[in-house]
């Protein structure tokens with residue numbers, strides 16, 4: 001991220017976490033790039049757009065001198081830290097964002113609610129608003145990301161007005177927005193959507209999420225929503241739209257060409273000669289349907305016992321939110337199911353399931369994507385799912401098949417190029433897998449060409465520039481129609 005000083009000022013990106021994790025090693029501070037969907041989407045943007053990134057550095061830094069050092073170490077990446085006390089950060093991130101809000105956004109029943117984490121959520125949004133209102137100048141475009149900061153547009157708008165600064169505020173939600181009747185379950189349902197309605201532009205991954213939000217604003221707040229994509233609320237016009245988030249396919253193409261990855265591909269192909277390889281890459285999160293995936297694979301092996309030695313599922317389950325009880329329980333459950341599957345289906349030749357509970361280097365990831373005959377993604381709900389894009393980006397040679405849950409946002413766009421299924425229906429999943437591994441060459445090519453065209457046209461750079469262009473138009477004509 002190396003940009004000129006003037007250009008940096010024009011766009012501020014805000015997310016809960018900076019894309020860099022800061023750690024203290026032997027008294028000094030070191031930062032490293034973190035992984036995840038938002039980081040993937042926004043790192044593609046760095047090629048085409050210049051910006052300064054604000055967020056929490058992932059570590060408590062109390063002493064002023066230490067804060068200065070962290071600031072200095074992040075400056076070279078154009079990143080600005082917002083320091084939070086660790087208890088507050090914990091209640092905001094794990095307590096409200098991930099234990100209360102995340103399940104609601106992904107249609108999980110059994111709503112939890114507690115006032116302490118809600119107060120922490122509000123406080124963190126206020127601290128972010130203070131820092132950004134100070135840093136912004138009139139004319140700065142401010143692009144806020146994701147569910148951790150839904151109150152920020154309203155808090156920020158007030159502070160900017162107090163300081164006499166005119167800035168456009170955009171917001172992108174990376175999760176689904178559920179149907180209004182489900183959203184109503186959350187006791188603070190009105191506060192959060194009112195928070196968002198101080199934005200000038202709100203982006204969603206699909207038309208369905210966008211419409212759910214618009215309908216919710218009408219039913220809960222009585223906002224005016226007669227004109228498509230527009231919301232009138234408290235004398236303000238808020239625009240909404242769908243923006244297709246993508247990846248940087250060129251990064252995968254370049255990585256695949258490196259001798260290191262080519263060697264690794266050769267080794268993996270040799271190891272799995274005569275076998276079909278299925279790959280899965282997911283954060284260890286209940287929304288990714290990992291329990292369902294393992295049960296569906298178990299069904300598949302029961303339906304086709306002759307394939308036990310001919311098929312392998314390589315599943316990378318990246319540790320995630322390990323401080324949250326539900327995630328710890330899921331991890332234990334997955335280990336148990338994985339053990340049972342291999343106990344049931346292993347032969348002296350090997351085990352049909354390779355379950356890896358860790359993250360793998362980017363080069364290994366591209367090699368895995370490249371050798372796999374199919375990619376199995378089983379989300380029960382998922383804003384988009386960028387792994388589906390990445391698999392396609394690594395399959396130009398082999399035309400592997402994408403087996404994709406109909407509940408991933410990506411399925412809205414990729415249906416014709418993939419094999420869709422319902423993740424809770426193990427029979428349907430087993431049939432979809434069998435169909436994928438036996439697809440004739442012509443159909444495989446047709447499906448692949450459809451997906452390749454989609455992934456290479458809808459890049460993260462395009463997503464970013466489309467959003468920013470629309471936000472700047474709102475900045476110059478704030479009352480113009482969307």
Ligand code: GDG
Nearest residue numbers: 035036037038040174318359360362382383384385386387
């Ligand atoms: C959220 C929404 C939405 C994963 N394992 C490894 C690794 N990864 C990278 C993948 C991919 C990213 O993490 C995961 O992206 P997803 O989009 O699949 O999922 P979330 O993290 O849940 O992201 C999601 C996204 O935001 C963007 O809006 O699509 O719906 O939930 O890029 O490659 N990277 C490396 N090693 C791993 O082991 N290097």
